Amino acid sequence: MSVVPSSLLPASAVPVFRGRIGRDEHSGHYAVPHRYRLHVAPSDPGCLSIALTHGLLGLDDTLPLTVLPATPDTPDGGYAALRPLYEASAHLYDGPAAAPVLSDGWTGRIVSTHVPDILRDLALRFRGEGPELLPEEHRDDIEAIADLCERSVNRAAQRAGELGLDGDAAHRDPLDVLFAALGSLERRLARHPYVLGEAPTAADVHVWVTLVQLDTVHRWHLDATAMDRVAGYASLWAYARRMAARPEFARRLDIDAVIRRHRAHCRGREAAGAAIRLVDWPTVTTP
Template identity: 55%
Template sequence: MSVTPLAAHTSAQPAPAFRGRIGSDARSGHYAVPGRYRLHLSTACPDGLRIAVIHSLLGLDTVCPATFLPAVPDTPEGGHCALRPLYEASAHHYTGPAVAPVLSDDWSGRIVSTHVPDIMRDLARRFGGDRPSPYPCGAESEIEAVERMCAQGIEDAAQRAGSAGGEESERAAALETLLETLGALERWLVGRTYMIRDEITAADVELWVALVQLDTVHRNHLDAGAVQRIAGHPTLWAYARRLAAHPAFGAHLDLDGIARRHHARCQGLEAAGAAVQILDWAAHASDGNGTVAQVNRD
């Protein structure tokens, strides 16, 4: 089955989104066969980190192998040379950036999907096996609510709060949105181990990755007072630290890669908050053998 991009690429647009899905039988075109599909990820990228954690929670190393890419893209347009053949095989006369993450079909040499929510859900639904599903029955609306909260209340708000080009009033309003979101999450997590169930779900993956980005990327553009207010949510950060010690999470935490990717992409000014680390992530990240993970994808 051929997959066409949803939008044509121009120099002013991001790479097109491929939205193929893995189905349950041969009629779907892309149907679930162990070993047929491959992930291409950079765990320095938040989307790549989300997928890598889900992949590890499900134990899919042999069922759907993952190829890990360098933290910093290696082409002038911001893509990866290794992905260029997949993009050129999947979109006629494609000239845009060959970006990750990608789910590809080894049988055809083409891209199935670049849409992160679809990829994570298809991995869980088609290859999850006997492992607890990160998308348990009846939890989809709760997971989607956490996804929106993380995207808008944490990641977007933190980005706007640290924007060098924004008005001071706009930055202050964004910081208040961020703090309100963190406060709501702090209150919700009191007495809980995980976000919405008694076991890890995709909601925990979303929140954990958002907190990693907040402390390793966004705080670099906030003032020290703002970072100290962000740090003032002990239940939330204890939760983040606890998940970092889980092998499916901590083994993929490429702190050096995140820093290099950020410095390669960021054009904003560093602020005093860069010196105020909230968590010592490296001290808590486990590789699954009780030791600190040393991730180097390059």
């Protein structure tokens, strides 16, 4: 396992633990039922991706999942329940005990806090009875779609909102990036029920969580013209609604918690696009 020590990070940063789950007992960490536990706060998009993957793979009986409150419960922005894990895993740790965490019940320590690694290990090492989320023939496509979602949707929408609120005409550039990315996804979903074809993959996790963020977080800072255009991708939003009706997708989604988390972190002003809501997301979650 690799970890960046807290002493080498800014005071507000959290060290990243990057242990991996191997193929067998020679790997140190290997997949054993009930050995590990996931700790997530699904109001965070990375945690929501992990919880969604956990649900799609049907891992309730083999890999327990603890759902943490939407709002951290310690002054430093962490969770009291996770502090023993951080303190056992990093010498003299004094930073926030943040989610997500994949912990090892045998050692009482953290295996990983790195979202991409956790997602990959869930799909490859803890598959359970669920679909094959990382089929070999689609892994490059899945990686490309994950990058598209992060760079060309999430970051572009955030940047467009920041520039638009500042009155800077340059906000058209990130909007162009955003619309190009949404158009690419629209063309895929106009042809197939899922992002990469006839069955769900990890690409659907990335895309659906990104759409949740776009409609519940980024719309607060986009103007009405931009949100009208975002709403025009009919196949994309029909897909978002269709997936939201599935228990595996909706189970851990708490829109009120997502919005509370956004408001707790955001200092930007509300824009006209905030009034345009595209999906009637589920409001009831199950434990």
